[in-house]
């Protein structure tokens with residue numbers, strides 16, 4: 001069965017379009033360091049305050065022995081704990097985030113930090129914040145650091161808009 005030349009031309013065009021769009025997705029993802037959440041680690045969201053990792057005293061920024069910066073955050077209606085964190089630029093960072101109640105989203109503009117925070121799971125994001133990128137959209141501080149906003153970007157209830165924090169990015 002022979003295809004009509006016009007039909008054949010449209011098959012070629014549609015295959016090219018799909019290939020181009022797929023290529024764009026792959027190129028954007030690799031250029032911006034985007035990837036789907038892949039950390040499958042469960043946690044009891046109702047008992048976060050009793051876990052060794054997400055107890056109140058252990059939240060915030062900690063530097064591991066290998067130089068990596070580890071950040072632990074808890075998102076709960078309608079707060080991010082702690083509300084302000086200070087991160088060094090151009091340093092490998094691991095963010096570990098847990099929800100104490102419902103689905104939240106963590107987003108820091110100007111970085112590739114963006115993940116759903118699903119109750120019952122630990123969301124993990126690995127990133128390195130480039131100071132130049134942060135400086136483009138952040139608010140400059142007197143000490144030379146830059147402050148980026150941090151938002152919840154999943155609608156989580158009537159107080160959703162008040163779930164925000166600050167990330168102070170310091171020069172390396």
Ligand code: CUA
Pocket residue numbers: 075076077103104105152153154155156157160161163
């Ligand atoms: Cu938490 Cu919206």
